[in-house]
Amino acid sequence: MPRRNSFMRCFGNPLSRRGFLAAGTMGGLGLSLPELLMRQAMAEQKNYDFVEAKAKSVIHIFLPGGLAQQESFDPKPYSPLEYRGELKTIKTNTGEQFCETVPQLAQRADKFSIIRSMTHGEAAHERGVHNMFTGYKPSPALQYPSFGAVVSHEYGPRNNLPPYVCIPNVPNEFAGTGYLPSSYGGFALGSDPAQDNFQVRDLNLAGGVDEARFARRKSALELVNQSFVGNTQADNVNAMNTFYQRAYDLLDTPAAKEAFDMSKEDAAVRDRYGRNQAGQRMLMARRLVEAGTRLVTLTYGSWDMHQGITGSIKNQMPALDQALAALIDDLSERGLLDETLVMVSSEFGRTPKINADAGRDHWPKVFSVMLAGGGIKGGMIHGASDSTAAEPEDSPVSPADLAATMYRLMGIVSDKELMAPGDRPIEIVDGGKLIEPLMV
Template identity: 70%
Template structure:
């Protein structure tokens, strides 16, 4: 029998079941048919542990040795110049993550991430979609898949990027563009920050707005009946969601950092890292399902030590505050915080006192959302040149994230030409990191 709940069974399955059922076939007869077995893929029910995701992406490739996977006993040319700090669980992080080390009992670090893409664009594609790049198909980002599967909540966009869509791979891919991200359009840390397009045009009151909305609906119905083009339907969806935002004071309030008191802003740090993470917390608290934010530039081919000491303190502090804040609000269990990057850095310091691109092994960090705190999963070898054991691929990480959200990762979505494409192909749930 089918085990399905919510999004658990594919549309193809329902279509095939309905068509064959109309021919008078019983379920046992249907399941005995070879093609029906192929179309009616069996999906188990997944209970969602997380209601939202905050995806913190560190563009450029942060060095694992100078963050979550130091090598203090390796020769200096491998371990680098930075010191280490002991975590509250007895593990060791780089001194760059000394505040996160104090809450290590609440986080999980995966030290055995691995893929084969040494170019920024290709590595970024892996970490935003769970797929290797393909010339034949543009894959949807995590946020767009979540938007497709669950839709809006509390009149908030399901998928938001802070401050803007960070790269071309953070979009909707082969899905309708209506599942693309809502971008703030400005940095929350900037002076006089204000999210674009959340207020009525100057001179338009509520009555005038309602008349315009009604007129547009008439035009859209007529125009939409003449074409099935995706961009037409997507634009209609965007308008509908924009109306919801404009008409909901609660939704607009979620984007207003002025609603946070000065003490909370200071706790996060009134800088780029702090304000972006505070905004992310506000958005998931209000109802956004997946928020992506970027911070810093970690492509440190030279002067690595100075670069890390300059860039990591705001990240370390804001990330620690975010996790503590979520816990204090009773939100950590239902919010998955995921810190990723496109790849790691070379095992050996180069001639310019930096490290170069290295996808063979690197680290990511998870917290909340049903993830087991105080966990270090997998390991790199003594020089951080390859996984020592328990390698984790982007497919595995994505499958685990979707699993925590209650999404079956091998469910098939429809690409152009009615091509069924699995959300993730071949990943496995990393069960040892689940609470």
């Protein structure tokens, strides 16, 4: 991007002028709010392709480590014990069978769909995560952008809120911007909404800075900027000045700040989700998409269960079951489910056979993904695994297929070309097919 590089050569690092934002604390994983807004304001303008959008927002719930399909949404009750595991099944309100670990979701199966035939070839955590955050196989030649970065690139902010937010922090290196400018990175909250003293960085004045002092700093910066802008004809200087104004506007905008304020939520609603990481992170995600954030990524738990999978699943799944059920109900009651795509994924599944340590190992050949709302039909099971959950038996779905479908529901043409370094055109998704049976 020649204009931005020219600006950097002429004026150095723009962040050197961020001293005024001592009012908002910097640091932590992900972009700070000032960096995010400045780089967005300096980004090149884009020409948009258009398709009808069913989903205005996405909540991507990622379960790191590899959720076992057998102990969640694809049980195998008729296979031998060493394959099916120790847990029983439960009938859903649509007549399907889930594992007994998700009783609340089983009673809401008519509101979401399950893909039982997700598949790829990457058994290492990092490579599997890359697939499920980008829709691409890992490449040594190029780092691909995450779903959130692409959505941020294509649409930008809404209602003065960051378009891409990570709860509580950017979950992994593949949730970043890849070859896109870092302006499109996720805004990380910096702390966990489940904490009693939860606060979002950059949205509160630093210690010793009251409203009057904040206003004086703002006025002083405006005077400096008037002189600075008046002595140069560079368009990007005006753009950077706009960035600072937007950063101040966000700090001054009660509605935007309130979206991050969990104390504004009714105590009964917080209890409904669960006073734990799963519940409060999902509640925060609902608050953000309701206020205008386009894509929220959150993580919960650790699902890499090589040992004692029965006990581990029983320990972690109840909070997930409760929170997900509450999220679906809450979105539906607020009239938001039809315009919010909820996607629950993991980097891969677990081995068909229980190992010698009573656990399951990595297994990318087949696993399950849950989709709800945002143009997805409810009560559907798409694809199937074989009798031991070892391979897809019907309608295999690749990460590229899942990504292409998500983008289409967001109104983004998935084969649109974005520019990588060296002016190389790269498709947002390479060859993904829409999962049309699931789409409204």
